Amino acid sequence: MPKRKRTSPMAVCTSSAPPWTELPRDLTANILRRLGVVDILENAQKVCTTWRTVCKDPAMWRVIDIRYNGEVRDCSMMCRHAVDLSQGQLIDLHMENFGDSETLLYVCKRSRNLRRLSLACCDDVSGKALTEAVKKLPQLEELHLIIMFGVRSRHLKTIGKSCPMLKSFTFNLTGHRHPHLMGTIDDDLRADVLWEGSEDEYFMEEPLYSKLALAIAKTMPNLCRLQLFANYMKNDGLQALLDGCPRLESLDIRQCFLVDLSGDLGKRCFKQIKNLRLPFDSVDDYRWDAAQKRVVTGCIFASAFISQISA
Amino acid sequence: MVTTDEKGPLTAKKKSVIIRSCDGDEFLVSESAAVLSTSLKKILEEKEDRLIHLSDIDNKTLAMVIAYLSTHADDGLSDDLKRSFDQEFVSGKEFDVLKYLVLATDTLQVTCLCYTVAKKMADIMKNKLVEWVRREFDIQNDYTPEAEAEIRRLDAWAWDDRQLEDD
Numbered sequence: 326m327p328k329r330k331r332t333s334p335m336a337v338c339t340s341s342a343p344p345w346t347e348l349p350r351d352l353t354a355n356i357l358r359r360l361g362v363v364d365i366l367e368n369a370q371k372v373c374t375t376w377r378t379v380c381k382d383p384a385m386w387r388v389i390d391i392r393y394n395g396e397v398r399d400c401s402m403m404c405r406h407a408v409d410l411s412q413g414q415l416i417d418l419h420m421e422n423f424g425d426s427e428t429l430l431y432v433c434k435r436s437r438n439l440r441r442l443s444l445a446c447c448d449d450v451s452g453k454a455l456t457e458a459v460k461k462l463p464q465l466e467e468l469h470l471i472i473m474f475g476v477r478s479r480h481l482k483t484i485g486k487s488c489p490m491l492k493s494f495t496f497n498l499t500g501h502r503h504p505h506l507m508g509t510i511d512d513d514l515r516a517d518v519l520w521e522g523s524e525d526e527y528f529m530e531e532p533l534y535s536k537l538a539l540a541i542a543k544t545m546p547n548l549c550r551l552q553l554f555a556n557y558m559k560n561d562g563l564q565a566l567l568d569g570c571p572r573l574e575s576l577d578i579r580q581c582f583l584v585d586l587s588g589d590l591g592k593r594c595f596k597q598i599k600n601l602r603l604p605f606d607s608v609d610d611y612r613w614d615a616a617q618k619r620v621v622t623g624c625i626f627a628s629a630f631i632s633q634i635s636a
Numbered sequence: 637m638v639t640t641d642e643k644g645p646l647t648a649k650k651k652s653v654i655i656r657s658c659d660g661d662e663f664l665v666s667e668s669a670a671v672l673s674t675s676l677k678k679i680l681e682e683k684e685d686r687l688i689h690l691s692d693i694d695n696k697t698l699a700m701v702i703a704y705l706s707t708h709a710d711d712g713l714s715d716d717l718k719r720s721f722d723q724e725f726v727s728g729k730e731f732d733v734l735k736y737l738v739l740a741t742d743t744l745q746v747t748c749l750c751y752t753v754a755k756k757m758a759d760i761m762k763n764k765l766v767e768w769v770r771r772e773f774d775i776q777n778d779y780t781p782e783a784e785a786e787i788r789r790l791d792a793w794a795w796d797d798r799q800l801e802d803d
Contacts, residue, residue, distance in 0.1 A: 343739070345775050352742050355750070359758030363656045374778050517716060 334525040346375040353379050362391050362407050365554040368467025384452060386411035393423035401428040408432045419559070424452030433458035443469035443495075445613070450469055452480035460487045469495035471551075471613055488516030492547055496537065497554035498579055500613045535562025549573060554611070555580040567597055575600040653680065654687045655702065661695035663702050664686075669709035673701075674745035693742060700725075704749050706772045720747075726756040731772070 345353075357369050357379060370380035379385070389407050393400045398601075400423035408415060408431070415436040424447040431440065439462045444450060452475045461464060465488045470476055475564045476496075485491065538558040539553070542565035549572050557563075557576065563584050566573070578584060584604055586594060594601055651667040653676075670688075671677040679688055690698065707713065707721050726734065734757050741750035761769060770777055779787070 343735075345735075345773050348735075348739070349742060352738060352754075356738070356757050356761075359755050360761055364762055368764065368766050368769060369778075372769050372773075372783075374783075375776050377773075377787075386748070472671075495765045 330420055338513070346373060350379060354382065359386055362389055362403065368401060381410065383410065383412040383414045385580060387414050388417040389415060390417075390419040391423070393417075394419040400526075404428060405431055408435050411436070413437060417441040419443040419445070420447055423447065425449035426451050429454055429458045429570040433461045436466055437461065440464055441469075442466040443467070443471070445469075445471040446474055447473060450475060452476040455484040456480050456487070459484050461490065464490060466490050467493040469493075471495065471497045472499055478536040481537060481540040482544050485541065489547070490544050493550040494541065494548055495554075496541075496556070497552060497613060498556060500555050500608065500611075534578065535559050535565070538562030539565050542566045543571060544569060546570060547572060550575040552577040553581060554578075554613070557581075557583060559583045561587055563594070564590060567593060573598060577602040578604055579606050579611065580604060652686075655698065656687065656689045656694055656699040657695040658691050659695050661698070665702055665705065666709060668774060669702070669705040670704045672708055672746060674743060674747070690743075692738070693740045697733075697740045699731075700737060700745065701740050701746065705746070708748075712728050726752055729756075731757070731760065744783070 341564055347368075353376065357365060357376065360369055365380050365385070370377045371436075379462075389404065389411070390525075391400050391404050391407070400420075404420065404424065405428060413435060414431075415432075416438055416442070418436070418439060419433065420443070422445070427447065429444075429447075429450050442465060444455075449471065455470075455476055459468070468484070468488065468491060479498070507600070534556040537556060538553065539562060541548070541553075542562075546569060548570040551566070551570065551573060552575070556579065558578075558581055564580070566576075566589075577595070579602050580603050585591075586603065587628070653665050653667055653670045654662050655665055655670070656662045659733060664771075667680065670680065693701070704721075704725060708718055713721075729737075734753055738750060738753045738757065741747075741753060762773075770776065793799075
């Protein structure tokens with residue numbers, strides 16, 4: 326290797342590090358991208374014009390992950406702005422604890438390349454809006470719905486039909502504190518106040534056990550991964566899933582306490598599914614509300630009694 | 637990593653390379669460690685030369701990168717140990733040191749270390765106000781007052797009362 330003196334500033338190794346604005350652009354982008362949407366929009370892009378230019382590159386906005394954390398911010402507006410910056414290059418979107426139907430429609434209309442959509446606790450997003458939104462996403466391969474009480478089995482049917490590429494699907498409800506009471510509680514014990522998208526309204530309409538699983542089995546035949554946390558399905562629902570989704574490799578049915586795996590269905594599950602999480606498996610690695618507690622019978626009755634008098 | 641075995645029995649011994657920093661220090665590195673850097677791998681594939689001179693990486697930074705490469709080339713270490721080594725590796729380092737490191741990993745194309753360092757730098761920047769970043773990173777505010785006002789207007793949601801907290 327020829328040993329010649331270089332005169333570029335990089336070769337002068339005894340000087341201090343090059344100024345920030347002279348770092349290669351890709352490298353700056355690599356660092357700033359890791360800050361996340363909120364920090365980029367609120368701070369990084371305002372530091373200097375070089376960083377502003379880096380942050381305006383649509384490639385910076387292929388992944389958007391916004392979580393409302395209680396600070397006073399208009400996350401919906403921020404989300405729209407980030408999507409505008411992506412100029413249609415967005416491939417992965419996660420919205421948590423914020424957002425309404427209009428924002429979701431706005432985002433999906435501008436993101437034809439979206440592959441992965443994940444919505445968690447977006448109480449103001451209706452099932453109807455979601456069905457409309459996914460129609461704009463021909464490339465969608467992953468859809469994750471976590472504690473989205475506005476979405477019903479009838480919506481899932483339409484969603485399944487609009488997304489033939491869907492390979493991974495999640496539909497998680499809140500965990501159960503009292504597994505033994507699952508499916509036995511009288512409807513009127515749940516609550517008498519109903520509002521659109523509320524948990525109570527959801528259960529008034531959807532506790533019909535395997536309805537949701539049947540909708541998935543019927544309309545999402547290409548699924549490889551499925552998570553149905555704390556779902557009310559019974560054995561007929563699980564059976565339908567195994568029949569309807571032959572490519573299923575990974576199945577998570579933790580806290581689906583109405584499923585009985587002691588018989589042939591259990592054997593079939595173990596045979597057909599490579600990666601199987603069972604109803605009573607640990608929820609330690611589960612990020613969302615998984616409030617399953619081991620309770621003694623006395624406590625169950627006590628809590629049922631308390632719910633009854635408070636209702 | 638399997639090395640091409642053309643030179644007979646000699647290669648059965650572990651091959652090594654000498655890497656020289658821009659200030660002349662030389663480091664003896666096993667080839668299995670060196671090839672974890674995409675750039676070094678390319679150089680080794682193209683030349684017989686066992687001495688590689690890096691004209692833009694100083695000895696301190698090079699020593700760190702080589703420590704990283706050697707650890708990751710060690711088959712005896714579990715992935716968990718390597719992960720905790722990575723965490724340890726970037727923690728407590730001065731910002732300027734990280735900047736040299738990220739530049740070196742970019743030049744040498746050590747992708748995983750580049751990510752780790754970039755992540756660490758981003759973590760330091762997280763939740764810091766614009767003024768803090770400018771001051772700590774010694775970045776000149778080159779916005780004109782008009783341009784700054786325009787940005788504030790465009791990103792109205794972002795300029796909440798948090799900016800008053802800056803010391």
